[in-house]
Amino acid sequence: MSRTSADLAVLGATVRTLDPSRPSARAVAVRGGSIVAVGDDAEVREFCDARTEIVDGTGTTLTPGIIDxxxxxxxxxxxxSGLDLSACRDVEELRAAxxxxxxxxxxxxxxxxFGLDPNILDGKRPHRRLIDDVLGEVPALLVxxxxxxxxxxxxALxxxxxTGPVExxxxSEIVCDLDGTPTGELLEDPARNVVERVAPEIGAAETADLLADLFSRMHATGLTGGHVMDLNDGSLEALRLLDERGAAGLRLRLAPWCQPGIDGHGLRELIELQGTRGRLWxxxxVKLFMDGTIxxxxxxxxxxxxxxxSTKPFWLPPQEYADAVAELAGAGVATATHAIGDAAAxxxxxxxxxxQRPSIGGARHRIEHIETAPDELVRxxxxxxxVASMQPSHLQYTLADHSDNWSTRLGAERANRAWRCAxxxxxxTPLVLGSDWPIAHFDPREVLGAAQLRRLxxxxxxxxxxxxxxxAPLEALEAMTLAPAAVAGEEHVAGRIRPGFRADLTGFGADPLTASPEELAEAPVRLTVVDGVAVHRA
Structure with a gap:
């Protein structure tokens, strides 16, 4: 067996390499987590022997591994893992559920x-009187x-x-009626955490089980990796458990949160956490928040x-955000800032x-969401x-006629500046696309489709x-392959199908560059390869 013989080879496929030196090919071979050959079937067969697993790629379009x-x-x-409320179309359906x-x-x-649509409230604020009589003494927390x-x-309260106002x-706010009685509405995480802390916890072992199931479902949609915009308590322990089990995973970059009120010690802890790693993560x-939601x-x-x-930033005063960013950037830490409103962005x-000097590993600073942006901000x-990081499938929460809650709050002029991806x-501007799962489905075919259709x-x-x-189809595909690799400082090892690059591959049952978005959304994912291992086959 030669030193360069492949572990896995896909032959007879349509290969969209995103490599300018060879944009298309028919076959790919991988060994030890890296791509060793790209070319036609004959070229790639030279890297194969009796131990190589050969996959028939007929009808499959291979792309670089899709990254959310x-x-x-x-x-x-x-x-x-809770009750899905997204199908409730009015308050009576919510109460029945x-x-x-x-x-x-x-x-x-x-x-x-989870998934409670504010549009079912007819413009009114959420209030516990809508649900208290149905639930009695059963505590409930609905996101x-x-x-x-x-x-x-x-x-639950x-x-x-x-029992009254809480600082x-x-x-962030625990909303109260005029008489000081809590309404049950909890705005932003610090308020929600006041109630979350007395709810039953999910342990690391159960979290690992949930992640194993999630990663399997993500593999089936073609996902090979993602940029994770949090690092909850217990996340690292659960990921380490998966590593110990030898479970198939995703290639993940995790950004822990930096919240208002953090002190110098907290910032140093975030800096020291950088580079903590496992097998694929x-x-x-670091993730920061400049505001909440419209x-x-x-x-x-x-x-x-x-x-x-929607008149105030999340950080009060906002200079504390600027100071935190300066310290993190000074230590070479790339930041991702949630900014939905135009003032926040x-x-x-x-x-x-x-x-903008290079951070550790060459990663770039980025702003997440950017839901409404005037021309001056685009310039x-x-x-x-x-980097602009956006989620086109969030368009499902707004309507072209501006009759939804998001558009009504903004007014027509600002609603017409919605998700200016193009x-x-x-x-x-470098553009990265994602789902923000669980806010929208993680299926990249849906994200790619929404980016092109401007609807699901x-x-x-x-x-x-x-x-x-x-x-355009190529713009959307690059925003889930090349772009996330580049903004992570990994463009020399990821985002293209090229010898020496990571063997992360997605095999669609339709060509994402020529099929209609509707056709792609219905097509199966035939093969997903992460680190040289086929983690999904159809």
Missing amino acids: GHLHPVHGSHMT LADARRELTAGSWIRG LADAHAALANGA RLAGV VPGN TVAG DNGTAWLHHPDCHGE SFALECLSRH RFADSGV DLLRSG PGQPERDPVRSAQAL
Whole structure:
């Protein structure tokens, strides 16, 4: 057996290499986690012998491994292990779902819900009076679709000792009625954590089980890696357990949170955590929040929304954010900043533009979401070198006619600046696409489709939202392969199918560069390879 003989070879495929020196090929061979050959079948067979596993690639289009630029595996696994409320289309359906869940509940358990659409509330704020009589003394915590607000019932509030106003860090709030009685609405994580801390915890072993199942489902959609925008307590222990089990995983870059109120010691801990790694995962970067969301009135806009809300940053005063970014950047740590509103993105961009020297490993600073952006902000992005990280499948939460909660709050002018993926990319701004799972589905075929259709695939009855912002197929594919590799400083080893690069590959049952987005969304994923190992086959 020769030294270069392959472990695995795919022959007879359509190979979209994204490598300018050889844009297309028919076959690929891998060995020991690296690509060793790319070419036609005859060229690649020279690297094969009796021990090489040969995969028939007929009908398969191979691309570099798909990378989700923004997701939350541990947080999402915990959240989605509860009651899915996304199908509730009005308050009565919500109440019926909770009543059914209560009947099936074991003594001492909580009802945990997720995906609650604020549009079913007809413009009203979430309030526990909507659910208290249905639940009685069963504690419940329901997370809204944007995951930046939650609704706790009276029983959960009492267990948490919340009987009146409670001071929480940043632009977060435990909402109370005029008489000081908590409504149950919890805005942003610091408020939600007041109730979360008395709810039953999910241990590391159970988390590892949830992740193993999640990664298997992600592999089946073609995902090979992701940029993880959190590092919950217990995340590292669960990932280490998976490593010990030898479980198939994803190639993950994890960015722990940096929250308002952090002191010098906390910042040093985040810096020291960088480079912590396992078999396929590494801690690389830090996630910060400049604001919340438009739907619950905690975004930071240049001008208030229609309710007079979304007027403040998450960090109060915002200079503390600037100081935290300066210290992290000075230590070579790349940052990712959640900024949905135009004022939040503008302020973050101003701060990050001062810190564009290479970070550890060459990773870049980035801003997440950017849901509404004026022309001036797009121009500044192009000049800054800061990466735009966006989630086109979040368009499912808005409507072209502006009748939804998000659009109503912003008004038509700002709603018409929705998710300007094309303008940012074509201005010269590096663009990374992701799902923000569990806020939207992790299936990259859905993300790629939404980027091109400006609506979700499979919903032809929905009008596209700002169709001028649609990406071309190659632009969308590069934003989930080349771009996430480049912004991580890994463009020399990932994002292309080229000898010497990582053997992370996605095999679609349709060509993402020539098939329609609808066709791609329906096509199977035939093969997913992570680190040279076939983790999914159809």
